[in-house]
Amino acid sequence: MDTSQAPAATSNADTLVEAHGIGVHRGGRWLVHGIDLTVRRGEIVTLIGPNGSGKSTTAKTVVGVLAPDAGRMWRAPGLRIGYVPQSLAMDQTLPLTVGRLMTLTGRRPRAAVREALEAVGIAPLIGAQVQSLSGGEFQRALLARAMLRDPDLLVLDEPVQGVDFPGELALYGLIREIRDRIGCGILLISHDLHVVMAATDTVICLNGHVSCRGTPEAVVSNPAYRRLFGHAAADTLAVYRHRHVPGHDHDHPPPDGTAAESGDA
Ligand SMILES: Nc1ncnc2c1ncn2[C@@H]1O[C@H](COP(=O)(O)OP(=O)(O)OP(=O)(O)O)[C@@H](O)[C@H]1O
Secondary structure, three states: OOOOOOOOOOOOOOEEEEEEEEEEEEOOEEEEEEEEEEEEOOOEEEEEOOOOOOHHHHHHHHHOOOOOOEEEEEEOOOOOEEEEOOOOOOOOOOOOEHHHHHHOOOOOOHHHHHHHHHHOOOHHHOOOEHHHOOHHHHHHHHHHHHHOOOOOEEEEEOOOOOOOHHHHHHHHHHHHHHHHHHOOEEEEEEOOOHHHHHOOOEEEEEOOOEEEEEOHHHHHOOHHHHHHHOHHHHHOHHHHHHHOOOOOOOOOOOOOOOOOOOOOO
């Protein structure tokens, strides 16, 4: 599938990736279809949706792990992507230190490894065995590894797996800090709603196709979102937005604006 053509007229120098009507077809059905999405430098875009709604499939297509069977995926020339997949097959019986985990897929200077681990708050664990890490520490280590590529775009598929609630808040805070510090774009995937939505600029709600999109506030009041997740889900966003993830509502207004998209029939 063509990835080389120029982006659409709506894009600008900050555009990192653009999906135009992408679809992935496997086993005689469309896993996702008609997906349009853009991630720009400095923007956090979050894909939410129920289990099996195509979040990981979409992320893999954006990263280039999967080629779309329909539509067109454009990436900025020379784009560096740091990708943390949903599951990482690791042999838990093999001894592996955090420092070694950092360099498994490419040699990096020790100083760069230490700097990345410092950025995610686990530098003292550089010599620790990976299997001894807590869920939150492991996710931080994966984040540090993705950052070592000095990415323009970070793609994080369920970055709070195995992390308790306070840890989730801290991790999403950290992800925002990374965005602010290195100015990368971030594509987050989550099926947990409130916390991640509070930490994001643009939410795209998937159900095989794009059900709705916009700011968290626009999405929670969209009927398509309410049909997918229920009214109770819509009512708690404000709590998290204002109590737990303060001070970010206005510093990065979403380039897309707040318009909600088509609702599901
Ligand atoms: N290679 C494949 N061949 C056939 N079907 C697949 C393949 N990969 C994924 N699927 C199916 O595509 C659908 C979307 O899967 P995907 O992993 O993208 O969903 P998801 O929204 O990330 O789900 P979850 O929240 O459970 O992680 C699922 O029904 C899944 O079973």
